[in-house]
Amino acid sequence: MTREITMKQLLSSFFALLVLASGSIGFNTALAHGGTQPEHGGIVQLVGDMSFELVPAADHVELWVEDDGEEVTSADLAAKLTIVDGSAKSEVALSPAGGNKFEAKGVKIAKGAKVTALLTLKDKQSKIAANFTIK
Amino acid sequence: MIRSSRTCMFSKNCFPQLFAALAVAACLVATQAAQAHGIWFAQRATQLALLYGIGADDLDSVKRQSMVESIAGYDSDWKPIPTKLRVAGPLLLVDSESQPTVVTAVLFNGIWSKTPEGEWLKKGRDEVPNATTAEKNYKYAVRIVGPLSKPVPPLANQTLQIIPVGAIPDLMGKPLKVRVLFQGKPVGKARVMWDWLNDPDGKPVKTAADGTVTIKVRNQGLNVITAIFDGPSDEPTKADKMEHLATLSFVLPHAPE
Numbered sequence: 001m002t003r004e005i006t007m008k009q010l011l012s013s014f015f016a017l018l019v020l021a022s023g024s025i026g027f028n029t030a031l032a033h034g035g036t037q038p039e040h041g042g043i044v045q046l047v048g049d050m051s052f053e054l055v056p057a058a059d060h061v062e063l064w065v066e067d068d069g070e071e072v073t074s075a076d077l078a079a080k081l082t083i084v085d086g087s088a089k090s091e092v093a094l095s096p097a098g099g100n101k102f103e104a105k106g107v108k109i110a111k112g113a114k115v116t117a118l119l120t121l122k123d124k125q126s127k128i129a130a131n132f133t134i135k
Numbered sequence: 136m137i138r139s140s141r142t143c144m145f146s147k148n149c150f151p152q153l154f155a156a157l158a159v160a161a162c163l164v165a166t167q168a169a170q171a172h173g174i175w176f177a178q179r180a181t182q183l184a185l186l187y188g189i190g191a192d193d194l195d196s197v198k199r200q201s202m203v204e205s206i207a208g209y210d211s212d213w214k215p216i217p218t219k220l221r222v223a224g225p226l227l228l229v230d231s232e233s234q235p236t237v238v239t240a241v242l243f244n245g246i247w248s249k250t251p252e253g254e255w256l257k258k259g260r261d262e263v264p265n266a267t268t269a270e271k272n273y274k275y276a277v278r279i280v281g282p283l284s285k286p287v288p289p290l291a292n293q294t295l296q297i298i299p300v301g302a303i304p305d306l307m308g309k310p311l312k313v314r315v316l317f318q319g320k321p322v323g324k325a326r327v328m329w330d331w332l333n334d335p336d337g338k339p340v341k342t343a344a345d346g347t348v349t350i351k352v353r354n355q356g357l358n359v360i361t362a363i364f365d366g367p368s369d370e371p372t373k374a375d376k377m378e379h380l381a382t383l384s385f386v387l388p389h390a391p392e
Contacts, residue, residue: 091233
């Protein structure tokens with residue numbers, strides 16, 4: 001009897017540990033980086049801790065930025081896009097547009113264009129870039 | 136009388152052996168200090184840094200900033216992008232106006248002479264006339280940030296340069312053919328090492344007459360390939376030869392998390 005109870009206890013402890021372990025793995029994964037799914041209908045690229053979501057619209061372009069899964073204030077940062085469309089290359093400065101959003105109006109990015117988003121961090125020196133291909 | 140090695144350590148008779156061993160060890164250390172260092176680019180806290188050292192010895196690059204003769208960035212069309220180095224704590228970080236596709240650097244490591252006793256001195260043959268060898272040391276580094284849309288050309292100031300032949304594979308363990316250029320032309324007998332950071336004592340493989348050699352990509356992460364070539368001296372009174380050490384670094388991305 002004593003032996004049976006001990007086994008049950010062991011088993012429940014084992015499963016409890018498994019649940020805890022799987023929970024902590026999921027927790028780590030969720031916290032380590034931003035999500036890979038677009039939240040604004042755009043294209044997401046993860047670069048280290050940073051998540052960039054580029055939303056190319058008909059008459060403007062948006063860039064949404066998260067750092068380690070948390071929204072960062074765009075007003076504290078600077079961003080620009082380098083767009084390579086065939087042999088044409090252009091640069092577009094993005095303006096903070098509230099929250100973690102940057103925006104540039106009057107910009108249309110063609111399909112197939114390659115876009116590099118360059119984010120300058122709060123220290124105004126460190127930069128992180130993400131590459132996109134517009135589909 | 137037969138002495139055990141333990142006894143020998145404390146015997147007067149063994150002092151010469153001990154000193155000889157210490158001298159050999161000192162020579163080895165001095166040899167490494169003078170010759171076996173390179174420069175390469177690697178990511179530090181999300182930023183690209185210029186590093187100096189060998190293997191896991193990532194040494195003080197900031198104090199060597201004055202020895203950096205050039206730093207350059209290029210876009211995917213090989214047009215220069217304004218690029219400089221900035222000191223950030225103990226690191227030299229690359230600061231470019233736009234995201235570069237490739238970054239390069241050159242560091243002049245001075246003239247070193249080896250005394251008959253095996254000690255390396257940072258002096259020329261004119262100051263160490265009995266030197267067994269005197270050499271001028273240049274270090275070069277090319278970092279492929281990517282993505283590449285055109286083959287890597289011979290780049291400015293890269294007297295010795297490693298160029299990938301064809302696309303760089305996505306996975307470690309796959310073969311990678313590289314060509315080593317000296318003064319823009321393929322060079323044979325350059326000594327190529329596949330992993331400067333994790334296998335710094337590995338046996339180099341020599342390039343063929345067309346400058347090529349095929350190695351395996353060592354890491355699913357940062358790869359730093361090295362080539363070493365001894366060229367003629369441009370200051371024969373001070374140095375017998377010029378040692379050129381070039382690195383090519385790139386990253387194979389890890390699988391999605």
